[in-house]
Amino acid sequence: MSPSRIPDFVKLNDVTSFYRPAQVNGNVPPPSHSSDEPGLIVLCSWMAASPKHIAKYTDGYRRLYPRTEILLIEATMAGMLFSGVDLTFALYFLNTYTKGHGIEATARQPIVLHMFSNGGGKNAMDLTARLHELHGTLPFDAVIFDSCPGLGDIKGGTQAMSFALPKAKVIRFVGWYMLYLTTLLYVLIITVLGLEDVVTRIRRSLNDVNIVSKNVPRLYLYSKGDTLVHHKDVHAHVEDAMGAGYVDVREEVFTTAPHCVLLNEDADRYWNAVMAVCSAGKVGQ
Incomplete structure (x- = not known):
């Protein structure tokens, strides 16, 4: 093991x-069972997120819950388009955590899953699917959707992946069009083969009550000012969740914040909403 990019x-x-x-x-x-502190936050960051931007959220959680552990899974371009990222260590960490703190509902603190954008949603989908295959149930007691899930869009997908490109203008210009053509080719292939695109799969999987229990509280944080993931697409997922039978579905809709920077509009409002759903997800409630 070695130091991460995150302090x-x-x-x-x-x-x-x-x-x-x-x-x-x-x-x-560790937090006592009587407190509202989660025992573990699983943070699935957005594609090509820089360490300083991820640290705004890890630092925020550390201030709110100074005794809570954090597991960070970062999104990559290849992981979004192809087979996904290597979740071996994340699964091992979660298995170790639940065994060490008691798998029974009354023997451990809540575990919160917090995903950002479609890149984080893809990792959250893959993680929940693997956990469901291995154990049949999930350890998560609250789920937070930040700026996601959107809908499949070639231009929007290209724009999201382009954040991973170098800053040099010429490289970004050429790289953007290469990503656009790659995304277009991906869409053409899955259309011809009659397959489900990855974003549609994310939306469907994360509203599957057979995988993510309908009793787990969920919070959607999103903005009308987001130009990458449209607020109407996120709200449509909210409505689908309620239609599927999820019993505690919350929304916090911002007005001007760009994609994945809701903190810039109102950090207090953001973290108050997070704390509320973390408390709602308290094990044994």
Whole structure:
């Protein structure tokens, strides 16, 4: 194991790292079951997210819940388009955590899944699918959708992936069109083969009550100012969730914030909504 790009995190592999308060701050006891603190936050960041931008959310969680562990899974362009990222270490970490803190509902603190954009949604979908295959149930007690899920769109998908390109103008110009052609080719292939595109699969899977329990509270954080993931597409997923029988579905709709930077509009409102759903997801409630 080696230091991560995120301060105080330990790297497990190229996309997975974790933060453990006891390793940074000394012998810090875990949250007690009587508190509203989650025991673990699983953070699925957006595609090509920079360390400084991810740190705004990891630091925010650390301030809110100083005794909570954080598992970070980063999104990659290849993981979005092809087979997905390597979740081996994330699965091992989750299995170790649940066994070490008690798998029974009354024997551990809540585990919160927080995903950003369609890139984070893809990793969340793959993670929940693997956990369901392995255990039949999921350990998550609250789910947070940040700026997702959207709908499949060639231009929007290209724009999202282009954040991973170098800053040099010529490289970005050429790279953007190469990504556009790659995305177009992907859409043509799955259309000809009659397959489901990845974004549609994300939307369907994360509203599948056979995988994500309908009793798990969920929060949607999104903005009308988002030009990559349209707010109407996120709200449509909210309506689908309620139609599928999810019993605690919350929305916090921002007005001007761009994609995945809702904190810039109103950080207090953002974190208050997060704390509310984390409390609602308290195990045993």
